[in-house]
Amino acid sequence: MANLITSCRILLSLLLLFFPALSPGFYGLYLAAGLSDMLDGFVARRTNSASPLGAKLDSMADIVFLSVCLIKLLPVLALPVWLWVWVGLIALLRLVNILSGFVRRKKLVLLHTRANKLTGALLFLLPLSLGFLNISYTAVPLCALASFAAIQEGHFIRTGRDIS
Numbered sequence: 001m002a003n004l005i006t007s008c009r010i011l012l013s014l015l016l017l018f019f020p021a022l023s024p025g026f027y028g029l030y031l032a033a034g035l036s037d038m039l040d041g042f043v044a045r046r047t048n049s050a051s052p053l054g055a056k057l058d059s060m061a062d063i064v065f066l067s068v069c070l071i072k073l074l075p076v077l078a079l080p081v082w083l084w085v086w087v088g089l090i091a092l093l094r095l096v097n098i099l100s101g102f103v104r105r106k107k108l109v110l111l112h113t114r115a116n117k118l119t120g121a122l123l124f125l126l127p128l129s130l131g132f133l134n135i136s137y138t139a140v141p142l143c144a145l146a147s148f149a150a151i152q153e154g155h156f157i158r159t160g161r162d163i164s
Contacts, residue, residue: 002044115149
């Protein structure tokens with residue numbers, strides 16, 4: 001059941017591509033996808049059906065959701081250059097972590113650290129705040145946390161510490 005919910009998040013994420021960014025339909029699908037992200041883990045733990053496959057599927061669903069949101073939101077946001085650079089550096093560090101994990105462990109390593117989970121939660125809330133908060137201000141704490149999470153993840157990967 002949890003994997004079905006996670007699969008629905010992938011479908012909901014892809015459906016976002018067909019709605020204008022920040023429209024009511026976009027926000028409805030966005031919220032449904034976000035709620036499914038919270039629900040799948042709860043269901044997996046509650047039904048004792050958590051599995052490595054489910055964790056990988058969850059990570060892939062997160063990547064699809066994030067990618068679609070970036071595709072839809074970045075063109076409508078007026079981001080300052082310094083923020084583009086910071087986000088680019090975080091993305092580069094995350095890519096290095098993925099490659100490092102693959103080289104060291106011969107598998108895809110996507111760690112679910114507390115810092116990564118908190119970053120994901122704040123990143124999820126960011127589009128919901130666009131109507132009343134300036135992104136230049138909200139992005140600073142989010143990017144600071146995301147930077148810490150990426151550095152921590154890289155450290156855990158290189159030292160062999162596994163957080164799930």
